[in-house]
Amino acid sequence: MNMRKPGLELSAAAALLLVGMLLVMWAQRTSSRCVLAPDAPRRLVWNRDTDREHLMNDIASADRIAKRYAASTPTAADPDARFLDCQATLLQQVANVHGMPLDRLRGSAR
Numbered sequence: 001m002n003m004r005k006p007g008l009e010l011s012a013a014a015a016l017l018l019v020g021m022l023l024v025m026w027a028q029r030t031s032s033r034c035v036l037a038p039d040a041p042r043r044l045v046w047n048r049d050t051d052r053e054h055l056m057n058d059i060a061s062a063d064r065i066a067k068r069y070a071a072s073t074p075t076a077a078d079p080d081a082r083f084l085d086c087q088a089t090l091l092q093q094v095a096n097v098h099g100m101p102l103d104r105l106r107g108s109a110r
Contacts, residue, residue, distance in 0.1 A: 032072030034086035036061060036093055043099040055098065059105070062090035 039058065044051040070083035095102045 032068055034065065034069045034089060036065065036090050039094075039097050041097050041099075046100075046104075055094070055100070055105070058094045058098075059091070062087060062094060065090060 036058075044055055046052060046055075066083050066087035069086045070079040073079075073082070091105055092102055094100075095105045
């Protein structure tokens with residue numbers, strides 16, 4: 001008779017699930033590049049609550065991405081300059097996608 005140990009099968013299944021979870025986490029890791037996720041081009045109306053909330057989310061994403069980008073190279077000579085350059089690039093992208101002047105966008109970020 002072939003006697004299998006249930007604990008061994010359970011351990012093997014748990015190990016397989018753990019490896020699978022690690023692979024999924026690795027595949028979904030965030031990038032350290034200065035790039036926003038694609039957003040459908042559409043003009044935002046500042047008076048509408050949903051558009052204002054969308055814009056604030058885009059600005060917050062730009063700040064998070066710029067911080068991650070600046071921190072991605074710890075040996076960089078000036079991480080603050082990397083942050084500001086990346087942030088300016090991303091805010092310009094948001095302004096272009098949503099048809100909003102950059103100065104209005106910067107004013108709403110404060």
